[in-house]
Amino acid sequence: MMRPVERVALRARFGLIQAARVGWYASQSYSGTRLAARVGQDLPPVPKPVIEAEAGVPDRAVLLSYVRDLLLRDLENIENGLYPYPRDEPGGLAGLVKRRRLYLADLPNIIRRRATRSHQEIEREASGRPRYYMQNFHFQTDGWMSEESAALYETQVETLFLGAAAAMRRQALVPIADLVRARDQRHMRHLDVASGSGAFLRDVRRAFPRLNIIASDLSEPYVAMARGAIGSRHGSGAIVAAAENLPFADGAFDLVTNIYLFHELPPKVRPLVAAEIARAVAPGGRVVIVDSLQTGDTPELDGLLELFPQLFHEPYYRSYLTTDIAGLFTDAGLSLESMWPAFVSKVFVFRKPQGG
Secondary structure, eight states: OOOHHHHHHHHHHHHHHHHHHHHHHHHHHHHHHHHHHHHHTTSOOOOOOOOOOTTOSOOHHHHHHHHHHHHHHHHHHHHTTSSOOOOOOTTHHHHHHHHHHHHHHHHHHHHHHHHHTOOOOSOOTTOOSOGGGSSOGGGOTTTTOSHHHHHHHHHHHHHHTTTOHHHHHHTTHHHHHHHHHTSOGGGOEEEEESOTTSHHHHHHHHHOTTOEEEEEESOHHHHHHHHHHHOSOTTOEEEEOOTTSOOSOTTOEEEEEEESOGGGSOTTTHHHHHHHHHHHEEEEEEEEEEEEOOTTTSGGGHHHHHHHHHHSOOTTHHHHHTOOHHHHHHHTTOEEEEEEEETTEEEEEEEOOTTO
16 A cells, blocks of 8 residues: 555656657647648648547647546556556666657658658568568558668557557556466466557566566567567467468467557458457456547547548548447457556457356
């Protein structure tokens, strides 16, 4: 039980650091917007977004109010002992400054692709990867296929979401903590599908240091970063694998997680991935999904969801907004336990029935 003086100190520290963090990424976003305006003067004009939502696109003050609510929930989870105090910035201030410099240096390349609608610059031949994967998602340099892309990705995401991306991902730690309390984590196996650069797995490893974690992704550079986030604990590792064809036995894992994949999958692939995840989890095990908010979840933010695929290369996002994600997993044999919004994200928690 946390003493009152400890609680006050924790809240003060959390408030100061998170406010500084949000301010850092908000200022980085502002610098990026100014840079984009300068670079865009010599490029074809970008089509004006069309927003059909009645509420329109919320202004920054509204967005920051949602960020505040998310961080208050994050703080409550920390106070309740569900996961430890976050370490959001690898490398401290020096790391932040370095990543900011890299982000701003690469931004003109993204602006050029956006203006010229160039999103097929990735070499596809002999890649052995699905065609849908080999694109410049978000108009980012090298798509998913380079060390530079992997090193920049988290900074790009945090800048887009005003420093709230890590807190949104941490919502997935809540159902994991509930599962781990009932079991010995040393004997549990966790699969994270489409791990990306491993930022979520850094938090998992800190919260549950004895958990056996396997990361999977289709990009070798991203897998390498995820492997570093997991560490060298026996029984843990990272592999290159497609989410729709996981190389694991049926029921091999007590826990399967997936963060921000389904909105980047073609409609016909989504049920295949849901079925593979359901196959890989053991009876009685849990599946936790974090992905984008969908239309109608938070009506005030619907305009922002409409804007997103118009500014970034997200070819499957519009179809995702109205897809019954929960239904994909229940059709695959899982039961939905809970679902809730977290700023512009949504958390799904499923369980595989015993004997399933």
